[in-house]
Amino acid sequence: MQTPSSSISSDLPPLPELDGIDAVAPAQFQPKARAVSRRRFLGGTVAAGGLVVAFNVPFPQRAVAQGMGGAATPASATGAAAAASVRPDEMNCWVVIQPDETVIIRVARSEMGQGTLTGLAQLVAEELECDWAKASTEYPTPGQNLARNRIWGSFSTGGSRGVRESHDYVRKGGATARVMLVQAAADGWKVPAGECAVAKGVITHKPSGRTTTYGKVCEAAAKLTPPTDVALKDPKDWKIAGQRVARLDTAAKVDGSQVYGMDLKLPGMLNAAIKACPVFGGKVKRFDAAAVASRPGVKKVVPVGDYAVAVVADTWWRAKTALDALPIEWDFGPSAAVSSATIAATLKAGLDASDAIVGSQAGDARQALATAVRKVEAVYSYPYQNHATMEVMNATARWTPERCEVWAPTQNGEAALAATAEASGLPTAKCDVHKLNLGGGFGRRGQHDWLGQAVTIARQMPGTPVKLIWSREEDMTHGRYHPITQCKMTAGLDADGNVTALHMRISGQSIVAGVFPQNLQNGKDPVVFQGLNAGGAEGAFGYAVSNLLIDHAMRNPHVPPGFWRGVNLNHNAIYVESFIDEVAQATKQDPLALRRKLLAQSPKHLAVLNAVAARIGWDKPAPAGVGRGLAQIMGFGSYVAACAEVSVADDGTLKILRIVAATDPGHAVNPQQIEAQVEGSFAYGLSAALYGACTVKDGRIEQDNFSTYPALLMAQMPKVETIVMPSGGFWGGVGEPTIAVAAPAVLNAIFALTGKRIRDLPLKDHSLKKA
Amino acid sequence: MASLNVNGAVRQFEAEPDTPLLWVLREQLGLTGTKYGCGIAACGACTVHIDGVPTRSCVRPVSTVGEGEKIVTIEGLAPKASHALQRSWVALDVPQCGFCQSGMIMAAAALLKAKPKPTDADIDEAMTNICRCGTYNRVRAAIKMAADGGPSRTA
Numbered sequence: 001m002q003t004p005s006s007s008i009s010s011d012l013p014p015l016p017e018l019d020g021i022d023a024v025a026p027a028q029f030q031p032k033a034r035a036v037s038r039r040r041f042l043g044g045t046v047a048a049g050g051l052v053v054a055f056n057v058p059f060p061q062r063a064v065a066q067g068m069g070g071a072a073t074p075a076s077a078t079g080a081a082a083a084a085s086v087r088p089d090e091m092n093c094w095v096v097i098q099p100d101e102t103v104i105i106r107v108a109r110s111e112m113g114q115g116t117l118t119g120l121a122q123l124v125a126e127e128l129e130c131d132w133a134k135a136s137t138e139y140p141t142p143g144q145n146l147a148r149n150r151i152w153g154s155f156s157t158g159g160s161r162g163v164r165e166s167h168d169y170v171r172k173g174g175a176t177a178r179v180m181l182v183q184a185a186a187d188g189w190k191v192p193a194g195e196c197a198v199a200k201g202v203i204t205h206k207p208s209g210r211t212t213t214y215g216k217v218c219e220a221a222a223k224l225t226p227p228t229d230v231a232l233k234d235p236k237d238w239k240i241a242g243q244r245v246a247r248l249d250t251a252a253k254v255d256g257s258q259v260y261g262m263d264l265k266l267p268g269m270l271n272a273a274i275k276a277c278p279v280f281g282g283k284v285k286r287f288d289a290a291a292v293a294s295r296p297g298v299k300k301v302v303p304v305g306d307y308a309v310a311v312v313a314d315t316w317w318r319a320k321t322a323l324d325a326l327p328i329e330w331d332f333g334p335s336a337a338v339s340s341a342t343i344a345a346t347l348k349a350g351l352d353a354s355d356a357i358v359g360s361q362a363g364d365a366r367q368a369l370a371t372a373v374r375k376v377e378a379v380y381s382y383p384y385q386n387h388a389t390m391e392v393m394n395a396t397a398r399w400t401p402e403r404c405e406v407w408a409p410t411q412n413g414e415a416a417l418a419a420t421a422e423a424s425g426l427p428t429a430k431c432d433v434h435k436l437n438l439g440g441g442f443g444r445r446g447q448h449d450w451l452g453q454a455v456t457i458a459r460q461m462p463g464t465p466v467k468l469i470w471s472r473e474e475d476m477t478h479g480r481y482h483p484i485t486q487c488k489m490t491a492g493l494d495a496d497g498n499v500t501a502l503h504m505r506i507s508g509q510s511i512v513a514g515v516f517p518q519n520l521q522n523g524k525d526p527v528v529f530q531g532l533n534a535g536g537a538e539g540a541f542g543y544a545v546s547n548l549l550i551d552h553a554m555r556n557p558h559v560p561p562g563f564w565r566g567v568n569l570n571h572n573a574i575y576v577e578s579f580i581d582e583v584a585q586a587t588k589q590d591p592l593a594l595r596r597k598l599l600a601q602s603p604k605h606l607a608v609l610n611a612v613a614a615r616i617g618w619d620k621p622a623p624a625g626v627g628r629g630l631a632q633i634m635g636f637g638s639y640v641a642a643c644a645e646v647s648v649a650d651d652g653t654l655k656i657l658r659i660v661a662a663t664d665p666g667h668a669v670n671p672q673q674i675e676a677q678v679e680g681s682f683a684y685g686l687s688a689a690l691y692g693a694c695t696v697k698d699g700r701i702e703q704d705n706f707s708t709y710p711a712l713l714m715a716q717m718p719k720v721e722t723i724v725m726p727s728g729g730f731w732g733g734v735g736e737p738t739i740a741v742a743a744p745a746v747l748n749a750i751f752a753l754t755g756k757r758i759r760d761l762p763l764k765d766h767s768l769k770k771a
Numbered sequence: 772m773a774s775l776n777v778n779g780a781v782r783q784f785e786a787e788p789d790t791p792l793l794w795v796l797r798e799q800l801g802l803t804g805t806k807y808g809c810g811i812a813a814c815g816a817c818t819v820h821i822d823g824v825p826t827r828s829c830v831r832p833v834s835t836v837g838e839g840e841k842i843v844t845i846e847g848l849a850p851k852a853s854h855a856l857q858r859s860w861v862a863l864d865v866p867q868c869g870f871c872q873s874g875m876i877m878a879a880a881a882l883l884k885a886k887p888k889p890t891d892a893d894i895d896e897a898m899t900n901i902c903r904c905g906t907y908n909r910v911r912a913a914i915k916m917a918a919d920g921g922p923s924r925t926a
Contacts, residue, residue, distance in 0.1 A: 255857060
């Protein structure tokens with residue numbers, strides 16, 4: 001059976017796809033690697049401004065890396081390295097200074113709305129001491145990265161790790177360039193570099209008052225040997241980083257000029273529409289190409305693997321309508337009888353099964369529960385979710401027997417390159433991927449089934465660029481879904497109502513088992529335990545319980561899982577934070593007081609919780625008719641908490657009035673963008689909590705558009721007050737962690753107001769009408 | 772050959788009569804600022820103005836748009852993105868991924884034309900576009916800023 005796959009081709013070192021997993025540590029900034037990078041590109045085709053690719057609309061003739069022939073070439077092989085392209089004005093792989101004083105900052109991670117392009121550029125510019133107004137950005141291609149020994153490190157953009165995992169080496173890139181530029185100026189003046197100062201790209205020789213600029217010395221500076229050790233600024237001295245600077249990419253997003261993957265137009269390009277078997281794991285039995293061959297604009301009807309069919313036409317609309325008219329017979333395969341009910345039964349059995357894998361433990365929870373004076377128990381569940389990016393999946397590919405190029409909105413250029421190589425049948429060195437702007441990612445664009453499809457189609461039309469666009473219906477029914485889980489929480493209490501034991505049993509799907517099973521650790525999916533770990537950046541469980549057991553019964557239905565913004569932290573926070581409130585109620589304690597008691601040894605968890613409690617005014621009763629709920633968790637390296645205020649009308653209509661959210665990401669690179677991410681997190685998290693559920697019938701996903709998988713709209717969006725409180729000393733992410741506290745804060749507020757405890761989402765399936 | 776009046780110019784194109792206006796704009800006329808999001812008029816990413824009326828172009832057969840009707844897309848809203856909404860959008864850094872923003876701005880422009888000082892309830896009623904990044908609160912703030920004349924020049 002062929003299934004959509006973005007698995008890594010064997011001629012590459014293992015690459016991280018999306019996150020939760022430290023599959024590969026990012027390549028650190030290495031002067032040694034830069035020595036390789038200084039070799040000129042063979043034939044020089046890229047050097048002439050060629051690196052300004054993916055940001056403008058690239059053409060297929062451009063940036064064709066010649067001399068990359070031969071068999072599959074590991075990244076470290078000299079053949080690939082020799083083909084590395086380096087423009088002569090490059091200070092190092094992160095920084096290009098041009099004689100007109102403009103500065104190009106390279107960004108390896110993908111911009112998908114989260115602001116990483118601006119944030120990473122701020123970090124480079126801060127150390128570079130350039131004029132921020134003259135800075136722009138560009139993406140290197142993953143092919144260039146491989147050819148240069150992965151000098152840019154990881155391209156993977158997920159897990160809120162753009163800044164938190166590359167801050168060190170991108171800042172060193174900026175600092176190294178600054179040192180070389182100042183040295184070049186000092187050399188010109190024949191003075192010690194220590195006598196020179198620099199600000200906004202202007203270098204001053206302090207004793208004499210002479211000045212010069214980056215643009216004037218960049219050529220000389222580029223010839224210098226880079227220093228091997230550079231000091232980084234103390235964040236308290238930041239002038240560009242840490243500031244509320246405007247995004248670099250806004251202007252093109254207000255006049256229609258921003259080119260997204262879907263908008264790409266290449267000379268001679270055709271368009272493709274695709275239909276995969278509606279049941280995951282099913283196949284195409286037969287299709288009748290002749291029935292649509294004479295329709296206007298239709299060029300070809302092609303199989304894609306054994307599970308999908310595509311129509312290629314001059315326009316996408318003609319391709320799509322021809323596909324709708326194409327008779328296709330399916331073999332629905334082994335999962336055609338699976339339904340939400342059968343999946344739920346399987347997961348329910350896992351709640352008490354003996355085959356669970358332990359994530360965290362302390363003391364002896366089972367024994368302590370057996371002897372507890374009193375027990376509190378609750379069972380929760382969380383459904384499948386679709387990413388539903390506003391821009392549907394799409395990719396453009398051009399294949400010849402010698403070369404395959406792809407233009408795609410991807411969250412991970414390197415994984416996209418691997419998927420290109422696999423689908424093209426060509427060695428990686430003969431492929432490249434040009435990243436285009438993403439109309440949303442949320443994790444979906446870190447898996448590349450759609451990209452492999454585009455290459456497979458293009459391969460059947462050699463030399464012709466083909467743009468594959470999914471319909472919204474295809475996108476909704478062939479996602480990589482937020483995993484489905486159930487959870488049984490059991491607490492043991494002593495005679496005074498103190499929590500002496502806690503058992504958290506998660507039953508359900510593993511993303512890692514579905515996406516890269518080779519990364520399971522003796523059968524354990526570590527991502528399952530986000531926010532529940534004994535320690536570490538991926539989420540330390542803040543509550544101190546002397547007898548603790550958190551375990552997972554892995555149950556993997558046939559629906560393909562994926563990393564969905566917030567990942568497992570989303571449901572883990574719902575389970576833990578709802579249950580803490582249930583324990584508080586059972587023991588007649590204030591939910592804040594109980595949390596404070598259990599978090600006494602977790603000061604950073606406690607600090608964000610206290611911040612939201614203070615801002616909302618927890619010490620005073622909520623206004624009449626308003627319920628308040630709290631939630632806190634740690635994940636993606638950051639500490640977050642929220643308090644929600646809700647009201648419920650007599651007819652049961654829920655209104656989320658106000659959210660206060662606090663986040664401690666260690667360092668805040670751009671506070672106004674952190675606020676945007678936190679606000680957006682509530683829109684995403686509350687969309688899921690209020691409306692989101694992908695259900696399964698006859699083996700297929702039932703929801704096929706926004707009519708059946710609705711999103712939160714303007715009218716439902718609560719006010720969000722964001723407290724950004726970086727405490728320093730660590731680097732956390734901001735794109736995802738706050739999503740996790742959105743739903744439990746609202747669920748706890750509903751309970752506080754109505755006494756109704758909702759344990760299954762979405763809320764639209766429950767009536768809040770007064771009984 | 773059929774023709775449409777788009778952004779002040781008469782444009783010729785060839786397409787089947789039932790082709791949605793959206794796809795004629797994007798594929799025949801090269802105006803890709805108007806986006807495909809759902810194809811069922813649910814998300815609003817495809818919003819354009821037809822004689823000033825905000826219209827979801829993904830479900831509007833092109834043959835039903837008369838040659839005399841004036842279509843305005845995001846590209847033609849104002850010269851050099853000078854509409855008060857566009858300036859406010861930039862001032863408040865509204866977009867995240869940006870994909871829905873053309874439709875948001877076109878819907879907001881029609882709202883301001885009908886109601887120059889919209890209330891929150893007016894905004895809720897008129898702005899039914901989906902944004903998955905969650906820019907809603909900044910969209911609301913930018914509409915109010917534009918209603919007040921846009922960002923001050925000194926800002």
